[in-house]
Each structure stands twice: as structure tokens, then as C-alpha cells.
Amino acid sequence: MARGSTDDRPPPLITLRILLWKGRGAMLVGTLVVAGWAVVQQLAPSGPTTAPVVVTTREVPRGEVLEAGDLRVAHLPARLAPEGALGDATALVGRATAVGLTAGLPVVDPLLEGARFGVEPPPGTVVVPVRLADASVVGLLRAGDRVDLVGPAESGPVLGMATGAEDTGSPLPQPVLLAQGAVVLDLGGGTEEEGRLGLGGVAGATSTSEAAAVTVVAVSPEEGRALAATGSWTALGAVLVD
Known part of the structure; x- marks a missing residue:
């Protein structure tokens, strides 16, 4: 009787096919979910393009020379970045303001005093x-x-x-x-x-x-x-x- 009971069990391959057949609904649902997620990712709009812009960290009075602590780089939407805005504060350090600047204001060249000469005078001249x-x-x-x-x-x-010239008498x-x-x-x-x-x-x-x-x-x-x-x-x- 023990040997007959063992022989009555279905082969492993048939058992696997039965399990897959019973779970076909769940597998179909999972496949549809993954496919839908992929489509959504393709159709979803990407985030707005940003641009680095140097802005003031505090209110800067007119005529004051900008220091490194007065400036920081903010990433603004590219469409909102003002024309001529810089992404590196190094070039602005040491420049004096032509007007008063509010905190968070993008710093562009027209707001600053220009260099007086094309070349700075050498020291001692x-x-x-x-x-x-x-x-x-x-x-x-x-x-x-x-x-x-x-x-x-x-x-x-x-x-x-x-x-x-050579001396010619005159x-x-x-x-x-x-x-x-x-x-x-x-x-x-x-x-x-x-x-x-x-x-x-x-x-x-x-x-x-x-x-x-x-x-x-x-x-x-x-x-x-x-x-x-x-x-x-x-x-x-x-x-x-x-």
C-alpha cells in the first residue's frame, strides 16, 4: 500500500503546470501593472530645466563692495533666469553695487558698478x-x-x-x-x-x-x-x- 501511494502522486512537471494555471490571473494582473507603470513613466513630463544663478544672501546697500558671504548660487527654472546671470559668484566678489540689492535678488552686471578702466593700474602708479x-x-x-x-x-x-640726428650745424x-x-x-x-x-x-x-x-x-x-x-x-x- 505504501508503494502504491507513492506512485499515485503526479510528476513534478505536471504539478508546476497546475500551479501556473491556477496563478495565471495574478500573473496577468502583475504584467498589466508593470506595463502600465512603464507607460506612465514615458508619458509623464520631466521636471523643469534649471540654471545656476548667483543671488544675494542679504540686503546689500548701494555702493557696498560684494563679499563671498553676500552671494550664493541658486538653481532657478531656466525660463526665469535673467539674461546675463552668472552661475559662479567668484567673478562678482569685489564689485560694488550701483543700486541697493534685496536679499535673494539675481545679480547681473547692470546692477553693479563697472570697471573704471579697461585695465587696472599697476600698484604704485x-x-x-x-x-x-x-x-x-x-x-x-x-x-x-x-x-x-x-x-x-x-x-x-x-x-x-x-x-x-647728426649735427648739421642747425x-x-x-x-x-x-x-x-x-x-x-x-x-x-x-x-x-x-x-x-x-x-x-x-x-x-x-x-x-x-x-x-x-x-x-x-x-x-x-x-x-x-x-x-x-x-x-x-x-x-x-x-x-x-
């Missing part, structure tokens, strides 16, 4: 506006260039003498080196720039093209005094140097 005899020279210069400034012999104190006026390696900070030219710097026209100039070009340079204090002594009416020569 003074800033002097000078006139260049040839306005076309300005087109050859760029902020950061170094130039030697030369004036006529009667322009002012002599800091050095340029090499003159000595030519020797030019005077007024500043050596002056750093060009800002370029001007014509009456508009001269007016901005508070300098009048050049005597004898009949047109804007004939007017001396005004250029702002950084020189040593001694050279600055020499250039100031020439007077604003004196047009100087400029030699581009390394």
Missing part, C-alpha cells in the same frame, strides 16, 4: 590722461599695452633724451622722454572722449580727426608729475614697446 599727437595711433593700441611717451624739448622736466630740437613703459588703461580719441575727461580741444585743430587723441595711462609718480607739467594742451608722441 598714478593715472594721467595724455594727448597723443596722432589720433591714428590710438587705433594701434590696446588696453594693457606699454608705450614710451615723448614730448618736445620745452614740454617739461627731462627724464631722458632720445637719440637725435641742431634739431631734441625730444624729451617723459614716461617710459606707461601702461595704457583706456583709449579715447576725438572730442567726445576729450569732453568725457574734461579736456578741451587742441589749439589749431580744425576737425575731430585733427584733434589730439586722449589716452589714459598709468605711470610712476615722478613721470606723472612730468606729464602734468606739460599741460593739457601739449600733444605727445607714443612709441609702442614690449
Whole structure:
């Protein structure tokens, strides 16, 4: 009887098929749930695109210089990020505010005071506006260039003498080196720039093209005094140097 009872049990494969048949409903439901979840994920809209924007952490009064603690980076929806907004606060540290800023306000360039010159004056130098005899020279210069400034012999104190022509019996006026390696900070030219710097026209100039070009340079204090002594009416020569 024991042996017959053992032989009456169905084979394992048939048992598995019976279990699968009985659980077919639950399996169908599970398959439908997984498929529906996948469809929902495909159709669901993705989150809004964000952009890093530097904003203020506190209220900053007008004219105050920004410090690292005054700024933080916030991630705003890209469509709300103002044009020109920066994502790195490093470039804004040390800039002064042109208007008062409220806390959480995105910091953009128009809200800040701009750099006064194209290039910052080197330490220990003074800033002097000078006139260049040839306005076309300005087109050859760029902020950061170094130039030697030369004036006529009667322009002012002599800091050095340029090499003159051979003596022919009628000595030519020797030019005077007024500043050596002056750093060009800002370029001007014509009456508009001269007016901005508070300098009048050049005597004898009949047109804007004939007017001396005004250029702002950084020189040593001694050279600055020499250039100031020439007077604003004196047009100087400029030699581009390394």
C-alpha cells in the first residue's frame, strides 16, 4: 500500500503546470501593472530645466563692495533666469553695487558698478590722461599695452633724451622722454572722449580727426608729475614697446 501511494502522486512537471494555471490571473494582473507603470513613466513630463544663478544672501546697500558671504548660487527654472546671470559668484566678489540689492535678488552686471578702466593700474602708479599727437595711433593700441611717451624739448622736466640726428650745424630740437613703459588703461580719441575727461580741444585743430587723441595711462609718480607739467594742451608722441 505504501508503494502504491507513492506512485499515485503526479510528476513534478505536471504539478508546476497546475500551479501556473491556477496563478495565471495574478500573473496577468502583475504584467498589466508593470506595463502600465512603464507607460506612465514615458508619458509623464520631466521636471523643469534649471540654471545656476548667483543671488544675494542679504540686503546689500548701494555702493557696498560684494563679499563671498553676500552671494550664493541658486538653481532657478531656466525660463526665469535673467539674461546675463552668472552661475559662479567668484567673478562678482569685489564689485560694488550701483543700486541697493534685496536679499535673494539675481545679480547681473547692470546692477553693479563697472570697471573704471579697461585695465587696472599697476600698484604704485598714478593715472594721467595724455594727448597723443596722432589720433591714428590710438587705433594701434590696446588696453594693457606699454608705450614710451615723448614730448618736445620745452614740454617739461627731462627724464631722458632720445637719440637725435647728426649735427648739421642747425641742431634739431631734441625730444624729451617723459614716461617710459606707461601702461595704457583706456583709449579715447576725438572730442567726445576729450569732453568725457574734461579736456578741451587742441589749439589749431580744425576737425575731430585733427584733434589730439586722449589716452589714459598709468605711470610712476615722478613721470606723472612730468606729464602734468606739460599741460593739457601739449600733444605727445607714443612709441609702442614690449
